[in-house]
Amino acid sequence: xxxxxxxxxxxxxxxxxxxxxxxxxxxxxxxxxxxxxxxxxxxxxxxxxxxxxxxxxxxxxxxxxxxxxxxxxxxxxxxxxxxxxxxxxxxxxxxxxxxxxxxxxxxxxxxxxxxxxxxxxxxxxxxxxxxxxxxxxxxxxxxxxxxxxxxxxxxxxxxxxxxxxxxxxxxxxxxxxxxxxxxxxxxxxxxxxxxxxxxxxxxxxxxxxxxxxxxxxxxxxxxxxxxxxxxxxxxxxxxxxxxxxxxxxxxxxxxxxxxxxxxxxxxxxxxxxxxxxxxxxxxxxxxxxxxxxxxxxxxxxxxxxxxxxxxxxxxxxxxxxxxxxxxxxxxxxxxxxxxxxxxxxxxxxxxxxxxxxxxxxxxxxxxxxxxxxxxxxxxxxxxxxxxxxxxxxxxxxxxxxxxxxxxxxxxxxxxxxxxxxxxxxxxxxxxxxxxxxxxxxxxxxxxxxxxxxxxxxxxxxxxxxxxxxxxxxxxxxxxxxxxxxxxxxxxxxxxxxxxxxxxxxxxxxxxxxxxxxxxxxxxxxxxxxxxxxxxxxxxxxxxxxxxxxxxxxxxxxxxxxxxxxxxxxxxxxxxxxxxxxxxxxxxxxxxxxxx
Numbered sequence: 038x039x040x041x042x043x044x045x046x047x048x049x050x051x052x053x054x055x056x057x058x059x060x061x062x063x064x065x066x067x068x069x070x071x072x073x074x075x076x077x078x079x080x081x082x083x084x085x086x087x088x089x090x091x092x093x094x095x096x097x098x099x100x101x102x103x104x105x106x107x108x109x110x111x112x113x114x115x116x117x118x119x120x121x122x123x124x125x126x127x128x129x130x131x132x133x134x135x136x137x138x139x140x141x142x143x144x145x146x147x148x149x150x151x152x153x154x155x156x157x158x159x160x161x162x163x164x165x166x167x168x169x170x171x172x173x174x175x176x177x178x179x180x181x182x183x184x185x186x187x188x189x190x191x192x193x194x195x196x197x198x199x200x201x202x203x204x205x206x207x208x209x210x211x212x213x214x215x216x217x218x219x220x221x222x223x224x225x226x227x228x229x230x231x232x233x234x235x236x237x238x239x240x241x242x243x244x245x246x247x248x249x250x251x252x253x254x255x256x257x258x259x260x261x262x263x264x265x266x267x268x269x270x271x272x273x274x275x276x277x278x279x280x281x282x283x284x285x286x287x288x289x290x291x292x293x294x295x296x297x298x299x300x301x302x303x304x305x306x307x308x309x310x311x312x313x314x315x316x317x318x319x320x321x322x323x324x325x326x327x328x329x330x331x332x333x334x335x336x337x338x339x340x341x342x343x344x345x346x347x348x349x350x351x352x353x354x355x356x357x358x359x360x361x362x363x364x365x366x367x368x369x370x371x372x373x374x375x376x377x378x379x380x381x382x383x384x385x386x387x388x389x390x391x392x393x394x395x396x397x398x399x400x401x402x403x404x405x406x407x408x409x410x411x412x413x414x415x416x417x418x419x420x421x422x423x424x425x426x427x428x429x430x431x432x433x434x435x436x437x438x439x440x441x442x443x444x445x446x447x448x449x450x451x452x453x454x455x456x457x458x459x460x461x462x463x464x465x466x467x468x469x470x471x472x473x474x475x476x477x478x479x480x481x482x483x484x485x486x487x488x489x490x491x492x493x494x495x496x497x498x499x500x501x502x503x504x505x506x507x508x509x510x511x512x513x514x515x516x517x518x519x520x521x522x523x524x525x526x527x528x529x530x531x532x533x534x535x536x537x538x539x540x541x542x543x544x545x546x547x548x549x550x551x552x553x554x555x556x557x558x559x560x561x562x563x564x565x566x567x568x569x570x571x572x573x574x575x576x577x578x579x580x581x582x583x584x585x586x587x588x589x590x591x592x593x594x595x596x597x598x599x600x601x602x603x604x605x606x607x608x609x610x611x612x613x614x615x616x617x618x619x620x621x622x623x624x625x626x627x628x629x630x631x632x
Contacts, residue, residue, distance in 0.1 A: 043088075044315040044325050045070060049141070049229075051096030052320040054117055058090055063593035067101045069117050080115055081122075086591030089134055092117070093163065094143040100125050100163075102134045106556035106587035109133060112148055114164055126167035129159045133511075136179030140186030141229075145206070147189055149179040154512045158189065160206060170206070173199065176513035180224045182206075183232035190235060194516065195221035201237070203252045212252040218436070222258075225272050228279070236281070238272055240432055245270045247281055247296075261298045269428045276322055282306075284316060286429050288375055289402040293324075293340070306340060312404035313338070329405040331361055331379065359413045366453045368425065372434055374449045376422040377401060379409055380462065387418040389463035390607060391450060393472030393479050397426035397521075398435065408471075408600060415608055418462055424449035424479075440523045442536040447483040451490055469493035469547065469610060471603060474560060474588065475500065477552075478538065481568070484549065485541025493610045495603050497552035498560045498588050501568035503537040509561040542571045548578040550606045552599055556587040580606065 045055040053073045058065050061079055064086035069078045081087050081101060089102035099117055104110030109132060112125035125137075125146070132150030139146050147160045147170070156177035161167035170189075177199065178192045186206055193199030200216030201224045214237075216222040225236040237248040237258050244267045248258035261281065264272075268287045275282035278299050285292045291313040293306035311330030318324055324340035359379050366374040381387060390412050394401045401421035409419050423429065424446040425438045438445040450470070457463040469492045472480040477499025484494045500506045504526045507518050519525055526533045534540050551569050553562040562583075572579040582602050586595045 044317040044327050045319075046090065046092050046317060047319045048092045048094060048096030049320060050094045050143075054092065054096035055319075056090050056092040056099045056117075058088060060593065065591055067099060067115075069099060069119075078119055080119065085586070088591060091137055091139075094139055094141060098163065100137060104134070106554075106585065106590070107558040108587065112137060123164060125163060126159055126161050127164070128166050132157070135177065136191075138179055138182035138189065140182055141184040145182070145186040147179060147182055147206070149177065149191065151176060151512070156191075158191070158204065170204065173202070175199075175516055176511075177202065181226045183227050184229060185232055187232065190224045190227065192224050194520075195223050195240070196520070201235075201250075203235075214250070214258070226274060228274055234279075236272055236274060238270055242432060244268070244431065247272050247283060249279075261296070263301065263303055264294075264296055264298075268431050273318065275318055275324075282318070282324075284313060286312075286400075286402070288429060289377065289400065289404075289423070291402075308340075309338075310403065312402040314404070330403050331377070331405060331409065334405045334407075359410070364453065364456060366422075366449075366456045368452060369448050370438070370445070372425070372430075374422055374424060374453055375430065376420055376453050377403065378418065378420050378457070378462065379413055380418045381413050381416055385418065386458075386461045386464045387416060388467035388610070389418040389420060389454075389457065389469075391420045391422065391454070391468070391470045393450065393470055393476035394421065394423070394427070395472065395474035395476040396428075397424075397446065397475055398428055400427040400429040402429075407596075408603070411600070411604055412607065415604065417607065418457075420453060420457065420463075422450055422453045440521065440529070440532050442521045442532065443479060443482045444486070444535065446479050447486060450479070450483060451487055454490060467492050467610065469495070469607065471495040471497075471607070472499070473497040477560075478503075481538035481549075482536070482541070484547055485538055485544045488544050488546040491547050493547045493549070493607070495550045495552070495606060497599060497603075498554060498557055499551070499565060500538070500560055501551075502539040502564040503533050505564040505567070506560055507533070509563065510559055514559060539568060539571065542568060542577075543575060545572065545575075545577055548580075548606075548610065550580045550582065550602065552582045552584060552602070554584050554587055554590070556585060559588040 043058040045057045048054040055070045057068045057070050059068045065088050066079055067081040067087050067090045069080055087101045091100045099115050100112050103113045111131050113122040114125035115122040132152035135149035135151050135156050137148045146163050149156050149158050155172045155174050157172045158170040159167040160170045180190045180192050182189050189204045191202040196216045196218045198215050200222040201214035203212040214222050221240040223238045228234040233251050235250045239246045239248050244265050247261040247264035250258040266285050270283050270285050272281055272283045281296050283294045296303040314327040316326045326338040327335050328338035329335040362378050364376045368374050400423045412419050458465045470480040477496035480494045480496045481499055481501055484491055522529050522532045553565040555562055569581050584595050586592050
């Protein structure tokens with residue numbers, strides 16, 4: 038794994054200073070980078086690691102988020118040159134980090150924290166006492182502050198009433214933009230020289246468009262001509278005038294486009310094939326990114342005028358090299374499932390591992406995944422399928438599958454399996470699933486709904502009991518559930534039952550490895566334990582593993598331990614699993630399958 042975890046953040050008023058997050062002794066820590074001397078100084082030694090950091094505009098101080106395994110904590114402020122850290126804003130209680138922002142000078146700072154089912158906005162001078170500006174229900178994220186410090190822009194649910202919230206810092210009426218399921222909105226940032234101009238991304242049935250909005254004088258955003266894309270984008274002001282830089286992720290690869298709306302010009306920024314994991318802009322407009330592709334671990338990428346500088350690997354295939362290919366599989370209800378397939382040298386078919394991504398609003402890409410190489414080295418083919426609900430393939434693919442949560446996705450996995458079996462890539466009696474988070478949920482659901490298709494399953498930090506997980510998870514994820522299902526478990530109980538792995542646990546035939554963490558606030562361990570207990574009661578083969586660090590541990594040792602257990606468990610499944618049948622009549626009554 039590269040020691041570069043994120044693209045650097047630059048001090049806007051001190052071009053020679055930046056802050057980075059780098060892996061130090063297996064944990065992400067905050068690093069001060071002096072560009073003039075190219076010297077780096079490690080500022081933190083947090084036992085759990087630090088993932089969130091920012092630098093003040095004048096470059097004199099760095100902020101970092103001091104949190105526990107559950108992600109609750111407070112912002113700390115530390116001199117760029119080193120020294121003790123102190124509270125960044127006085128009097129702010131611990132909570133989840135929902136964003137920070139500074140004015141142009143850095144004399145005013147804002148932070149939003151999550152807690153108690155609401156988002157609370159605090160405002161004050163760095164290291165001074167903060168006042169509570171106000172609170173909004175649910176999960177709302179602070180995006181930016183106007184250069185002069187007059188207003189904040191916050192992002193709520195992109196399809197909700199508070200998709201964009203413009204909040205005056207000194208009192209006054211808030212301005213909002215309402216989104217809807219057919220017209221989602223995301224705020225990006227204020228223009229650095231024209232603080233009244235806000236950059237937006239709009240989604241509708243046609244795709245994703247860049248727009249601008251002057252909240253005090255314009256009732257609605259204005260679409261920027263020529264900047265419409267078929268799949269997800271992010272955008273930022275870049276270069277002279279009203280230049281806009283757009284990152285477009287399509288079918289598992291990243292692209293960059295720069296446009297000058299004032300002159301109607303547009304050009305592509307050269308990139309090596311692969312994925313941009315993070316991107317930032319230096320004061321001189323040089324772009325700094327973290328980039329990878331499947332055969333290359335994440336590494337820094339510097340993009341200057343007309344060039345991309347990156348030490349990319351030589352991907353010329355040798356006779357013993359893993360082979361990489363892609364598939365497009367017809368989905369049951371229209372559209373095509375895009376998959377990345379990596380196979381060992383020689384001729385198939387092979388035992389096959391489906392690495393099932395989480396989200397569901399993300400997608401597998403042409404990027405480095407540390408699980409692929411060791412699995413291929415043990416003789417397995419590896420498949421990463423972007424089922425319905427995945428980003429990167431347009432609004433219809435992401436949203437238009439009704440409220441058949443989980444069922445639509447495992448139908449797509451089954452379709453890809455059928456194609457690879459027919460092509461003699463996958464051995465039908467030695468093909469299993471391995472997923473983390475929502476991918477772990479799909480793994481458990483598929484094992485119960487499609488017991489004749491899958492030979493084993495690994496579910497790490499999964500949803501095993503959807504109703505129990507919904508009530509115990511974070512407010513932000515409960516909101517995600519309500520969007521996916523069209524309501525909560527009391528309003529649409531039949532949808533939750535149809536989507537719940539616990540409903541089908543009595544039908545599971547394949548061995549299962551369950552990984553959980555006692556500090557997991559997103560997919561709490563209690564509901565995983567109950568699933569394991571039901572497997573035990575039914576006499577079904579399974580193993581359990583407890584790992585510290587929460588849902589997304591910041592310790593590389595935790596990830597190494599889980600990977601080692603996955604390789605051991607998958608390696609033991611080299612032969613077809615034994616036929617296991619639960620006692621007659623055991624388990625829950627069979628729920629009628631939805632179609």
